[in-house]
Amino acid sequence: MKKFFTTLSNIWKIEDLRVRITNTLLFLLIYRIGSYVVLPGVDANVLNTQRGKEGLLGLLNMFAGGSFSRASIFALGVMPYISASIVVQLLGIAVPYFTKMQKEGESGRNKLNQWTRYLTIFITAAQAYGYVRSQVPENARLIADPTTFYFLTAVTLTAGTLFVMWLGEKITDKGIGNGISLIIMVGIIASLPGSIVEEFKSRFINGGGGPILFIVEMVALMAVVMFTILIVQGTRKIAVQYAKRIVGNKQYGGVRQYIPLKVTAAGVMPIIFAQALMFIPATIGSFWPKVASSSIVIALSNYTTWQHNVLFAILIILFTFFYTAITVNPNQMADDMKKNGGFIPGVKPGQATSSFIDGVISKITLPGSIFLAIVAIIPALASMVHINSQFARFFGGTSLIILVGVVLDTLQQIESHLLMRHYDGLMKTGRIKGRTAVPTAAGTTPPAI
CATH class of the missing domain: 1.10.3370.10 (SecY subunit domain)
Structure with missing residues (x-):
């Protein structure tokens, strides 16, 4: 036990490490607070929180820290970004253009990151439409016009995923550990x-x-x-x-x-x-x-x-x-x-x-x-x-x-x-x-x- 407290004291003495751990905790706190913010135009009292907790949807709900079943603005979490990353990685194996970028060092990685972000937007938009159709019942929709509701929800979910992706990158740059991985881990531990x-x-x-x-x-x-x-x-x-x-x-x-x-x-x-x-x-x-x-x-x-x-x-x-x-x-x-x-x-x-x-x-x-x-x-x-x-x-x-x-x-x-x-x-x-x-x-x- 003495060794444990000594280690904590050593961690606190290092200013850079102390700041990074504090930044990581604050960014993760922002993510957890956002996971309870319900989508605009959705009545949270009518939602069936048991939906989306079984099968593959239950796995996604776990990764999103429960946001999926709560119809949160972070309902899709970082999974669209993970999907986009895997697709870009496979393209780097099959398509010579992407293979060349992977071998260009830092500049090539920056280009691939941009491609990943653009692909994340398209994947999130497609998944957002499917999410609304399958997970948000009609009696929970406060906006009568379906077209307006679908568009507003898709934009909100896409913005939420991009914000979570940005949080992950900030954790990696100014915090400790891999930001995207930590966000998924916090969602699971929740x-x-x-x-x-x-x-x-x-x-x-x-x-x-x-x-x-x-x-x-x-x-x-x-x-x-x-x-x-x-x-x-x-x-x-x-x-x-x-x-x-x-x-x-x-x-x-x-x-x-x-x-x-x-x-x-x-x-x-x-x-x-x-x-x-x-x-x-x-x-x-x-x-x-x-x-x-x-x-x-x-x-x-x-x-x-x-x-x-x-x-x-x-x-x-x-x-x-x-x-x-x-x-x-x-x-x-x-x-x-x-x-x-x-x-x-x-x-x-x-x-x-x-x-x-x-x-x-x-x-x-x-x-x-x-x-x-x-x-x-x-x-x-x-x-x-x-x-x-x-x-x-x-x-x-x-x-x-x-x-x-x-x-x-x-x-x-x-x-x-x-x-x-x-x-x-x-x-x-x-x-x-x-x-x-x-x-x-x-x-x-x-x-x-």
């Missing part, structure tokens, strides 16, 4: 206290097993968190030797370094893609009632059935290999290594190095994808043992992986500030490691979520 309270009531008040079962659930949650940290930080290091170079009177190179290849280089993206596909049967069933009554559609639409979870796990494994293949480029890594005079001991430079790295990635991606699949289906297993569905989401899946990754990244940045000023780190032994970035197909890293 529902955690209420979920714990509901689970507490179900165990203590409603005779659902008493304190022993509740304690077992909390211990299980901590075990899952530790397992997720192991997955997020797991790396396979490849030794790289650099040749000696004499420049003037100084010697460069001649040292051994390591390329850290992540066990889960795809991050949380395979789970997001797989979840999107798993909601297709329910969507088809909403248009064709006869199809919805079939046993296959019913089984695949229920996330607690074994058919749903087996297919979900298979999709995650496949998407992990797919996303790793398009984001991690062994050829580029081998070329960069050759240009800088580096080589892997026992492996010839060039194509042999590329094949070696590709083989290592293939070997570590399989266990990584299996681990991701296990983490993804744990919430369904928790629901099967009668854990509250809202609380069960924190036992794994997208939300837990994002929480663990963002917290590790933020703590790593705080520790870096402490170490630069000759203070001890946050831990007595070792150093906190964030999500290690690996070179991608175009020299950039995937969206930090």
